[in-house]
Amino acid sequence: PLQLDCNLCAIVSNSGQMVGQKVGNEIDQSSCIWRMNNAPTKGYEEDVGRMTMIRVVSHTSVPLLLKNPDYFFKEANATIYVIWGPFRNMRKDGNGIVYNMLKKTVDIYPNAQIYVTTEKRMSYCDGVFKKETGKDR
Template sequence: MACILKRRSLVVVGVIVVCFFLMVLRLISEMKLPLQRNSFDKPIARWMPFSYPQNGSIRTHFGYVNIRTHEPLQLDCDLCAIVSNSGQMSGQRVGNEIDQSSCVWRMNNAPTKSFEEDVGRRTTIRVVSHTSVPLLLKDPDYFFKETNSTLFVIWGPFRNMRTDGNGIIYNMLRKAADRYTDAKIYVTTEKRMSYCDGVFKKETGKDRPG
């Protein structure tokens, strides 16, 4: 019985990780960034740009809205560094290279403190699952005050993100936004979440677990 429960837990975790990457890939595809990967004989996979002219424009992403102002996310990146939460980053010493990217993406509450040499210092965007919001709120001063230049993009099912007072995660985020007025917290719209769920089902053949 314990083995079955452990196997189910691993499946759920795997599904959530796939959701994260689909969300990130969707945002990046909207930015139209031409990227290529280093050869596979490298110890880690790094993303490097083709020749890409900087147009200086800011793109508007209507599927993500500010939780306080309800304005859509505005963002444009020339070169993105998507930093893994994996322990394999330890000892890689690519922090300076990561920080040179125009946008640095991280997942959930992945730490940077004490790991700057390996993972860098800057965080432009954190893509956060609704299940990880309580982890952010365990150290709100760090996430929403000390790092107030970071954009937080929160995703989750409608039942947790509904805005009528019954969305438990949305309510948590509203309280955080009211307390930390400079925090840049964005949530996915119901339409965008439905789109991402559709992509997930098409790619995996399964419904995303609630």
Template sequence: MPEPCPVTPIHEVFSQRKSIVAVSFIAAFLFLIIVRLTNEVNFPLILNCFGQTSVKWIPFSYTQRRTLRTHYGYINVKTQEPLQLDCGLCAIVSNSGQMAAQKVGTEIDQSSCIWRMNNAPTKGYEEDVGKRTTIRVVSHTSVPLLLKNPDYFFREANSTIYVIWGPFRNMRKDGNGIVYNMLKKTVDSYPSAKIYVTTEKRMSYCDAVFKEETGKDRSNPIPQCM
């Protein structure tokens, strides 16, 4: 006589179903977390459960979870608004020829903010110095070097923030600032260019730091012999 089929008690059936539902819920929850960390997605139906009808879930990346800070010492030439920026891990890339053949471009590009100086090139040197540029700090004397290739610096690389520093006599906004006038014409020709200049107060602060660190007064250079 064949053995009777095993019968699962009804309470065990409900228990198994609860376990399946619980595992399914956890899996779905983990899936939503992964999507949140890796993509920019709207979940209107889910958010409605929490009383929110339109909230955008932002990727949980290193750079996006930082709040922008306002830096009042740097003013946009076009909008006259202060610079808003916050950086986590920064890479300050030297202009030195010693960067050649170093092959650290990929490592540099992984930084949240990448700083370069004046017109230091990246095109053709990406393997050594990287290809991304967040900020270029440019001396007033180097502005003409940028203007020799304006299409590259202010159109092709228009995501870069340019911070121009120099003495007040060259940066004044009353029409007598030679460098400031050049920058004004540049933003008229390239409206999307992000060009900022240091305020007189910020420049005075930087000069004081330079003097304290080096013992030299940059704001009053020794006259050159003729």
């Protein structure tokens, strides 16, 4: 299991709301910097910072990462990827389309740190989402 020790976290969305805010240096001071999906840093460093420790990625965004694999998974990249999605896409029996993509990625980039949420954890997250929003994910 993934274990982190963070004193101060920055969670940076990929909605474009940070553009023009010039908080990149402040974000980079955090011990853990979380980014979502394929949100870029290159070209936006002044606004969103340069560093990424953890990137939480939806199963639907995995193909977007794989369009630029060297940027996301190259040897020098120490980012931890946490991928989430429904069991049908994440299953490990050869029938999980997203899981299969990730497995090929790890074969090409063996130092990539990719974690996949378990079915149990996804169920828990779905419950929290429904409790907080009143909606099914």
